[in-house]
Amino acid sequence: MVERKKPGSGGNNKRRLAGKGPTPKAVDRPYHPAAKRKAAAASDPKKGKASSRREKEPRAAREFEVQDDVIVGRNPVVEALxxxxxxxxxxxxxxxxxxxxxREIVELARQSRIEVLEVNRKELDPYPAHQGVALKVAPYKFRPLNEVLQKISGKPLIVALDGVTDPRNLGAIIRSACAFGAHVVVIPDRRAAGMTAVAWKASAGAAARTPVVQIKNMTATIHDLQGEGFFVVGLDAGGDVPLSQMAVADEPLMIVIGGEGKGLSRLVRESCDLVVSIPISSSMESLNASVAASIALYSVSERRAQAR
Structure with missing residues (x-):
């Protein structure tokens, strides 16, 4: 005869699962760095004090994150200063x-009254190849275009960038503008490369000598300058005439460089007095914006020299 089961307890007699309890503090976990520092401090009070100082990061050092405008490396920092x-x-x-x-970095900073901070090396580690040295670039101080033009003697030469988004191209164009006698570089304030640390570095110091002006509307600026007697020439792969046939090089001139890939925007192209192109081999689709700008500026500088 099968014996009937007795009524259950409804789970009242079940053994509850035992948890591990609250998570121990970092200093109580043997393999945690905080526990190792605590043990080191206990064995060597002096070492513990030094470790404590390292844990308290300098207030200024914590400001520098990867997204900040920073130039790193001993040579680049020297060159920038x-x-x-x-x-x-x-x-x-x-x-x-x-x-x-x-030593030169410290001396140049002292001469320019630039703050020099001693930081923990780990504060610079987010920046590759820092070599223990970095600098924070201050925001670029743009001046109004009219103010820059008023200080130009002779026939002004302006370089304008229409949609150039690579800061390396911007810096290289500023460098070429400085080398070939352009008086100012004009950039839009939106959808374009700005004066970042990358642009500064690519300019090889030219950004400190050739002013950069930021404008809100390129087509409006073109029309304003045309009203003041400027010839505005666009540089584009599909230009109306070759660069060599441009007959206004010795006039007050604004050269507009199109962006990477897209070239001149429609409204800017339609606003130009003339659009010129640089003839290249059929095996190449186009030139890099900074290379094209260099060729155009060299051509203008040569013609201006011949006209003197």
Whole structure:
């Protein structure tokens, strides 16, 4: 005869699952860095104090994150300071080897009254190839175009960028503008490369000598300058005439460089007095914006020299 089961307890007699309890603090976990620091401090009070100082990061050092405008590396920082790049502060990692470049960085910063901060090396580690040295670029101080033009003697030469988005191209164009006698570089304030650390570095110091002006509307600026007697020439792969046939090089001139890939925008192209192109081999679709700008500026400078 099968024995009937007795009524259950409704789970009242079940053993509850035992949890592990609250998570221990970091200093109580043997393999956690905080626990190791605590153990080191217990064995060596002096070492513990030094470790505590390292944990308290300098207030200024915590401001520098990867998205900040920073130039890194000993040579680039020296070059930036020599070129008069607008610098907010210089950062030097503790314990680095002090060579002639580091000494020059400190001296140049002192002469320009730029703050020099000694920071933990880990504060610079987010920036590749920092070599223990970095600087924070200050915001570029744009001046009004009219103010720049008033200080130009002779026939002005303006370089305008229509949709150039690569800061390396912007910096290279500023460098060419400076080399070939352009008086100012004009950039839009939207959908275009700005005066970042990358642009400063690519300009090789030219951005400290050739002013950069930021405008709100390129077509409106073109029309304003045309009203003041400027000839506005667009540079585009599908130009009306070759660059060599441009007959207005010795006039007050604005050359407009189109963006990478897209070239001149429709409204800007329609606003130009003339659109010229640089003949190239059929195996190439187009030239890099900064290369095209260099060729055009060299051509203008040669013609102006011949006209003197």
């Amino acid at each position: 020599r070129a008069g790049v607008a610098v907010k502060r210089v950062m030097i990692a503790r314990g680095i080897d002090i060579d002639e470049r580091v």
